[in-house]
Amino acid sequence: TMLSHHGLKRSKKRKSNNVTSNSKLKKIYNISATQEIESYKIKTEPEFKIHSGVHEYDVKRLSGVFVVKPCSFENRGLLTKKSSTGVMKSSKTEEERPPKKLSTSVVGYKSQKTNLNSHGKCSPHVDDTNPIQRISTHHSITKYIMKEDQNMSTISKKCREFLNLVHQAIKMQKIFSIGNSRRAFSPIRKALKARGWVEKCSAEVLVEEDTHTKTSEIINRLLKECNANFIWVINSVDFGSIRDGTIVSRFPKSNHFTTKVGLCSFLDEFHWFYEPNISKAVAPRTFKIVTEEDIDNFIKEFGLTACVxxxxxxxxxxxxxxxxxxxxxxxxxxxxxxxxxxxxSEYIQHRQHDDIDRQESPPTTAKDWTDFLTWFSRLAHEDEKFQTTTYPMIQALYTMSKITLKNIEPYWPLFEVEGWKNLWVVKPAAEFCGRGVKVMRNLEDIICNVEAATDFRMGRHIVQKYIERPLLIYNTKFDIRQWFLVTSVYPLTIWFYKECYLRFSSQPFSLVNLHESIHLTNNAIQRNYSNNRHRDPKLPQENMWHSSKFQDYLNEIGETDKWKTVILPGMKQGIVGAVLASQDDMIDRTNSFELYGADFLLGIDYIPILLEINMGPAMHASTKVTGDICKNGLEDVIKVVLDTKRNPKADTGKFEMLYKQELGPRPHHTGELELLVAGTKIVPDRRIKK
Structure with missing residues (x-):
């Protein structure tokens, strides 16, 4: 637009050899796009030359139009001439014209005589006989020519640097690829490019995300026959098609402790992996529903929990x-x-093995359990009262109950924080982000929900004891999302991120209302609900806190030491315990690593309770808090995965080494065993009769 104001017009390819002199678009030849004009001389004559190193250009003024061409073309008869009819013609045919121009734009300078310039600050008329105006006009066109050639020279230089970068990346095996949702992992892309890596994009990704540019097209053409050396996996990956030397952000068979059923199974065996002050997994009682027997076991646990x-x-x-x-x-x-x-009392005797030699008591009937659960429900959820009882009887019941609770507490995990409402959480095994999760109180509703959802195919749900006494902040429930990075399965190597964030519910806490907006703190759930207008204004509007803000809160309420002495050690030990318990089920791969997100709930005693571990945690900027921590976290992942390979003492950002297993004999992983007994029939010896 600025150039147009000064009379400069962009020329286009003409369809014939003729250009009308009255046309706004005038045909001129481009100067070399690869040469920088180092010196030029302004002259007042209609014809003058511009020198650029060994190159020389003729500039002629014809009917107010400046025609620029290399001098080498002069002998070819390519100079435009003005005919008697006012038409600019070429003295040679189209086939004899010079080869394709290097510059991408053709610019003409129209004389002000035509009075077509509408710019208020420009003179409507230029007198060709006036030397001062002629010098000014010549100065403008030569100045623009020099600037245009400099720009093209810069572009050419950048192009060469770009091609050199791509070829160097191919030589050094620094080609990376990121799956879908590339925008969420832009910090990964920037960190890799800063280290000299070049991205190879699939055609599907370019089309889906509208990132198809000439640059990406050139890269894909150059890298067409090259395999990616670093793959950041978003969904799934076929390890059979990946070379062993390729770095992949996923372990084979990575659904070990990241599935609800898998974590439940491994935590049942955790006692074999307990190490004081190193690994200690604290988790709610969880039951996977795989067989009808599992349902029967849960029903017994539900009844016993109601008794407690x-x-x-x-x-x-x-x-x-x-x-x-x-x-x-x-x-x-x-x-x-x-x-x-x-x-x-019967349960305590069973755990103490005192029931082996004693005479069995009469079995409890189904009707006894049904009657008890009915009365319990009326007491716990309907505010019903006991029948009138004497004071001595009340004291006797109190004393007996207190002794029983004291004896059962050592065998009852999370005794203090489970509460007395007997609430349970039903979770679909294959869902994530809180989808399908329900908090329930009635046994019949739980069983019907599981059976109806699974369509009589077991293994689709887990049932977990709900923590009824969580630590609350301003009477609002929250949980903690903590990242950790596994860079080796054997020896097991775990990195712990020094920062985390809290996720709040949008509604005040209640054990009467079991709606998901109160009890499920996932951001994917809470973003569907508006914050309660009566909740404390000190709570964050986006329902997230950085861990530093939480530490400030603990300092305000006089619990400063709880973060370093209880919460942080508890989360670290819980992560190590969960991964150790599932190590035998994991498949080691030398060039694999994986980032996980562990969800912890704090009980009233500040002890972290492991709820679940997520594979491929959400790393996009859903809030201001996650916008900052996710960006830094992804950049630090690259520091751990790549920089420490080159230099073991390299900066790892905010990741710290949490656990490194002592190296021992490497176990032989056989995967799924299919045992078969083979042999031949033994035939008795036949005795020869004499």
């Missing part, structure tokens, strides 16, 4: 001086307390 919860209710009511109100004018018989004590 009832005893907690008795102790709590008597301790808080609510016994007179709680044991008066109600409908619940006192016999349910005796039933709960009896069931808990």
């Amino acid at each position: 919860a009832l005893l907690k209710i008795i102790v709590n009511q008597v301790t808080t001086a609510e016994s007179d109100h709680f044991f008066r004018n109600g409908k619940v018989p006192v016999s349910v307390v005796d039933f709960a004590n009896a069931q808990c």
